[in-house]
Amino acid sequence: MEANPDPRPTPIGRTVLVVEDEIGLGRLITRVLGEEGYEPRLESRGDVALETALADPPALVLLDVALPALNGLEVCARLRQGGFIAPILMLTARDALADRVAGLDAGADDYLVKPFAFEELLARMRALLRRHAQEPERLTIADLVIETGTRRAWRGGRELSLSALEFRLLEVLVRHSGWVLTRQQLLNHAWGYDVAPASNVVDTYVHYLRRKIGDTRGSSLIHTVRSVGYTVRGS
Numbered sequence: 744m745e746a747n748p749d750p751r752p753t754p755i756g757r758t759v760l761v762v763e764d765e766i767g768l769g770r771l772i773t774r775v776l777g778e779e780g781y782e783p784r785l786e787s788r789g790d791v792a793l794e795t796a797l798a799d800p801p802a803l804v805l806l807d808v809a810l811p812a813l814n815g816l817e818v819c820a821r822l823r824q825g826g827f828i829a830p831i832l833m834l835t836a837r838d839a840l841a842d843r844v845a846g847l848d849a850g851a852d853d854y855l856v857k858p859f860a861f862e863e864l865l866a867r868m869r870a871l872l873r874r875h876a877q878e879p880e881r882l883t884i885a886d887l888v889i890e891t892g893t894r895r896a897w898r899g900g901r902e903l904s905l906s907a908l909e910f911r912l913l914e915v916l917v918r919h920s921g922w923v924l925t926r927q928q929l930l931n932h933a934w935g936y937d938v939a940p941a942s943n944v945v946d947t948y949v950h951y952l953r954r955k956i957g958d959t960r961g962s963s964l965i966h967t968v969r970s971v972g973y974t975v976r977g978s
């Protein structure tokens with residue numbers, strides 16, 4: 744059977760993570776977003792929202808600043824550290840300049856002060872999504888497709904579940920397909936900092952990655968090049 748030419752069954756750009764601990768307001772926002780054709784999900788705790796957004800990245804995050812467990816600024820900063828690239832719109836009760844600056848410093852794209860008009864919220868969301876909506880870059884090798892902007896990947900039309908680090912490693916390999924990359928090159932590209940060259944962390948992650956992408960003896964994409972490193976080839 745042919746691989747699904749478009750492995751993405753539904754248009755991206757409609758999933759919104761709403762992080763709001765005022766439950767009434769959170770429910771109101773999700774209801775309005777649902778009526779506007781978005782697919783909202785509500786979380787009330789900062790720490791849970793952080794995990795959720797990294798595990799299953801939405802197209803946009805609406806993020807309250809004052810939250811239990813982990814405040815919105817922390818959530819925002821940690822999302823960016825974790826490689827989260829979708830737009831983040833911060834919501835705050837205070838119009839203090841210091842708060843706005845802190846939010847933008849933490850990696851937010853925009854800021855809205857409560858109470859806000861829903862028309863304005865929706866307009867700002869549309870603007871952020873438009874700005875972010877350049878056609879996502881897709882890299883394909885054999886039956887593997889990766890979408891760099893959304894950090895999603897498919898093999899044979901089936902979506903893969905990869906951690907942020909596994910995705911970066913796969914992306915580096917696919918971008919350089921046909922080239923042999925040394926362990927040190929992979930460390931530099933995917934980890935982005937100096938790790939002791941003797942460390943076998945690359946081998947460990949390549950092993951995870953092979954399992955996740957379903958490499959088998961007969962149909963493997965990641966090939967070991969003895970005493971050098973790894974390469975990705977379609978055949």
Ligand code: CA
Pocket residue numbers: 763764765807808809810
């Ligand atoms: Ca709050």
